[in-house]
Every structure is written in structure tokens, then in C-alpha cells.
Amino acid sequence: MEIHDVLSAIQEGAERMSAAAALMERTAEMIVQAGEAQRIVATADNERELELARKLEAAERQIAELRAQGAQLTERTAAARKTLPAATTQLLAKQGLATLDSLDASAVDAALVGLSLEQRIAVKAQLLRAGLMG
Numbered sequence: 078m079e080i081h082d083v084l085s086a087i088q089e090g091a092e093r094m095s096a097a098a099a100l101m102e103r104t105a106e107m108i109v110q111a112g113e114a115q116r117i118v119a120t121a122d123n124e125r126e127l128e129l130a131r132k133l134e135a136a137e138r139q140i141a142e143l144r145a146q147g148a149q150l151t152e153r154t155a156a157a158r159k160t161l162p163a164a165t166t167q168l169l170a171k172q173g174l175a176t177l178d179s180l181d182a183s184a185v186d187a188a189l190v191g192l193s194l195e196q197r198i199a200v201k202a203q204l205l206r207a208g209l210m211g
Contacts, residue, residue, distance in 0.1 A: 165204075
């Protein structure tokens with residue numbers, strides 16, 4: 078019986094080893110498949126990152142261009158000559174507004190108190206057209 082028990086134990090061990098080898102083969106296949114899937118996902122992620130980087134670069138370039146255009150427009154506006162009709166300038170000077178560089182609405186309103194409503198509107202319209210009041 079001893080031989081029979083030894084042979085039976087050997088056969089049982091061989092069956093276990095065969096099952097373990099089959100399980101290891103399936104696990105190895107799954108690992109290989111998972112690695113391929115990860116490479117596919119990584120490739121897709123890299124392409125998406127490159128696309129987003131190109132879009133970001135284009136947006137930054139456009140922002141820089143718009144800022145440059147805005148700066149040029151501001152310089153041109155600042156360099157534009159701001160003139161008023163002589164009568165309006167004299168009227169404002171009589172009311173104490175000799176410098177036209179820093180006009181604010183409350184100072185203009187105070188200076189124009191003695192004028193009729195139509196005259197006040199006309200003076201303010203001229204100031205707006207000249208870009209001296211906003």
C-alpha cells in the first residue's frame with residue numbers, strides 16, 4: 078500500500094502542478110493583454126495632450142496679438158488731439174475749469190449750473206465727442 082499511496086500522492090501533486098501552470102499561463106496572457114491596452118490608452122492620451130497643447134499655444138498667441146492690438150489702439154486714442162469749440166472752452170474756463178485733462182462729471186455739472194438744460198446737454202455732448210468725458 079505504501080507504493081500505492083506514494084504513487085497517488087505523486088499523481089495528485091502532478092495534477093496540482095498542471096492546474097497551477099495553466100493558471101499561470103492564463104495570468105500571463107491577461108498581463109500581456111492589459112499591457113497592450115495600457116499602451117493603446119497611453120497613445121490616445123498622448124495624442125489628446127498634444128492636441129490640447131497645440132490649442133493652448135494658439136490661444137496664447139491670439140491673446141498676445143489682441144493685447145498688442147489693444148495697446149496700439151490705446152496709444153492712438155491717447156495721441157489723438159482732443160479739441161473743443163472755442164466757445165465751450167471759454168465757457169468752462171469762466172466756470173473755473175481751465176484744465177481739460179481731468180474732468181469729472183460732478184465738476185462739469187457744478188460748472189454748468191447757470192446754463193439752461195439744452196446748453197448743458199450741448200456742452201456735455203461736445204465733451205463726450207472730444208473724448209474728455211466718459
